[in-house]
């Protein structure tokens with residue numbers, strides 16, 4: 001009789017853990033519940049302004065309003081492996097609370113007088129009736145139409161039905177819907193992200209949005225859990241190419257580690273390194289060529305915002321070149337000009353290149369980056 005080999009990645013032959021259970025474990029811990037109850041439900045989580053680009057490519061200023069809500073219905077039943085929004089929500093937020101939060105944002109920025117664009121984020125889907133009362137959905141749509149603001153909201157795919165969009169466009173005929181697709185790959189959606197929908201769901205949602213002349217923004221995730229640096233780089237370029245023709249904008253979100261998530265646990269166990277900033281620069285340069293093959297007619301607009309860039313929990317390099325590289329990536333999001341990266345260099349670039357070479361040469365699914373710990377022989381033995 002042969003004894004199963006106990007390697008780190010293959011496990012001991014016992015039943016594997018379900019990703020669903022790993023995702024849900026921290027949400028009901030005392031620290032998470034206490035944090036949720038500590039929020040004031042009548043004030044938005046945050047309201048801030050950023051430079052942006054309008055639908056007609058003109059530079060503008062945007063107000064981002066992040067509301068405190070009941071969170072995402074997919075989170076209630078399962079949840080994505082990197083989503084820490086449950087930290088910022090509470091399950092008793094009412095219609096009155098949401099209206100008070102909205103009034104607070106309008107007052108703080110003088111009815112958004114100096115800002116052409118308003119992004120309203122709800123830690124879920126604005127157009128999902130189980131999460132957001134219809135009366136409040138209507139307030140946001142109607143106020144932005146009345147004030148003449150370009151509105152951006154976020155949604156999963158299943159809310160974007162013909163019936164819902166017919167109603168929404170009767171209140172506000174022009175807005176943008178940002179969908180967190182994360183990956184144009186059903187295997188990654190299922191086993192790395194636990195997204196709860198497929199690329200076909202995204203295709204159907206985009207069909208609907210285009211039928212109602214609404215703009216489509218697609219979020220992709222750079223380096224989801226259980227993926228090496230080299231795979232993340234190669235896949236992300238393919239995904240950008242796959243969604244470019246159906247997305248007015250693509251926003252690539254490099255992984256940042258949020259508390260209490262599966263990715264947080266992997267990170268604390270030294271089994272995941274957030275993306276290198278050099279990988280993001282390389283992804284932008286390679287995707288730029290695909291997007292701007294016809295320079296006068298780009299296929300889409302590519303935006304990359306390295307949240308927590310330069311920090312251990314966000315995309316980072318060696319520590320000394322980080323702020324310069326983050327600034328260049330942020331500038332590219334507005335200028336779409338590769339000149340932003342001219343002259344950028346650092347000694348750590350060779351470490352990053354070696355890591356990519358190793359990832360491509362060694363058959364290790366999680367990659368071989370420095371933070372991977374464990375016996376080298378165990379790591380190499382895994383498939």
Ligand code: SF4
Pocket residue numbers: 072073074075079080083084085123124156180195
């Ligand atoms: S769909 Fe979005 S809000 Fe919902 S669990 Fe996934 S990442 Fe979080």
Ligand SMILES: [Zn+2]
Pocket residue numbers: 317318319320321322346347348349
């Ligand atoms: Zn460096």
